Amino acid sequence: MALVDYASSGEDDELEVAQTSITTDESPSIPNSKRKREDDAGGILDLPPLPSRFHDLYASTTRISTRDNPDLHGGRRRAVPHIEGNWPTHIYIEWYPSTTEYTSLEKLISTVKDGLPSGDDILKIHSFLTSDLGAPLPLHVSLSRPVGFATEQKDSFVNSLERAIKSSGIRPFNTAFSSLDWVANFENTRWFLVKRLEKPSSDGLNKLLHVSNTVVQEYGQPPLYTKPSPVTNHIGTSKGSSESSKSRHKRISPGTAPLNHNWSHMEDFTDAFHISIAWTLGAPNQELLDLTASAATDYLKDISQISIKISEIKAKVGNAVTNLPLRTNIVEGKSLFGF
Template identity: 55%
Template sequence: MALVDYTSSDEAETASIGKAEPPGPSSLKRKREAQDDGDLPPLPSKFHDLYASSARVSTRDDPSLHDGRKRVTPHIEGNWPTHIYVEWCPLPAEYTLLNKLTTKLKGASSSNDAASNIHSFLISDLGAPLPLHISLSRPIGFLTESKDDFLLSLQQSVKKSDIRPFKITCSGLAWVANFEKTRWFLVLSLRKPSNDGLNKMLHLSNRVVQEYGQPPLYINPLPVDISRHTGAPRAAQYNATGRKSSAQQHSEPRWDNLQDLSNAFHISIAWTLSQPDTKLQTITESLATEFLDDLQKSPIDITEVKAKVGNVVNSLPLMSRILQGQNLFEG
């Protein structure tokens, strides 16, 4: 089992040596006040990556094990399921706000089962808060011999892009169906960031997955060969060693044909198998005004892209802006 590297507790303790003040009345008072306020130190940024997958309890698709959900993308033996996304770990106050929202919707009276059967994405079965995400790909899959090369291509494309860390804010609340209309999701829609970072990241992700014969997200796919159905790499792009030819490797992205798909980006916070009726839709719209004002006060920082391949989550940081060519003696 592969482990994600993270700062150990020993390193954290070593770093704090020499900085901690001796215990006294003032320090103990601050500690008690922090506990009374419910403030807890944040988890390491990579903590959730270690537990990104639940235990597999069946070798076949069994909706009874997943609250009635059916697998949309069939599992192919030997394929590594893959997903590209941006992650958001809400602050405790934001979790409380979102939980209050879903609880109110669950309690809403409705002529169908949508309200009573709303399932939250916010909390695990054990009661732990879960990270949310913005999808940058469909659920896709790769054979063992191509998954590492795909990940390398994605890493290099992100590294060579001009996408810098940015902030996003929520703009609305709505119910939307998946492509197959087998589930409906309660989603937070997002405002277009100033640097158009979401559209650029989607463009980059779609370009890389299509190079490997995989279907893109939100747009029509480019013509590809039959390998797209097996998860195998496109042979025309590979040399005898199975690696990409030098002409194809990690070219810098171009934004000339960048599409504006801002209306498609969203963060799912709950789901239901039943289509929400008009009454539940109306209740959702009324609650949007109540909750969005508070959510918009804390913009979401986007600093990295994540690619989950199998059970391993890979973090791909966006490049921080670097000032170049500035003379220290210039005013």
């Protein structure tokens, strides 16, 4: 992450951090046969996705300024100030929708955007689906808050997290979208249009969060979610789930966490897991809430059919991204977390 990189909801506020080969009219002239292939019936099929590690090679952004300059980032302000010698760190799940899935999500966002009066910069909606140049971007599910480590800690932290994931016994799983909400960051300086995630049958999201929170707390960092949850702005309701920025946590020396963790001690934060798809600088008014509720109904069928496969998590420390795959086989004996 560049020093003044204003991360997505996944990387700066809820982080969530958080991409397929979609081309634009400005793309270089490449024959369609190079981009796509046809099936036996003559239909167009998407090319296989690139390995996730390929995208990690381009995970950083260009450093534009050494100061917090919202004018360079659509009015966004850094939620976590940069400290010299501190390595910004984030643990997350990265998801690359297919072309069809991108199209469904883009239609939903466009419907909301097109229904708003023009000229209101505060409520102007910005999509997380593509960059300013039209390049598709990955989406994220956060497993940690934006935290920071000193140089002497960062490698040890990644190693500890890798060992914990390997020994946890958590296997790849699928989840899907549920409700559509608007939620704010800690400072109420940005609002995010998010798709909540359903609880997987394996409860994998809560287990991954439990492992992540356990490790970051060993290093004196706050966990991602705490209870009770403060109020957020649900579509059609007034309550939601979010992090508490005022919580305090007991520091544990790295490597001294109990080895007999049990999932029965794990809290359920299912209502908090989400993927952010758009953002705005202002709190949504009733008109925007009504537009969003209507769009959610119109595209409910398409969006609900999207399946999100989770087979690895990522730890980004500075500009370095470490892939941590979930185990695909069962290891006999008790794991670090008693699973």
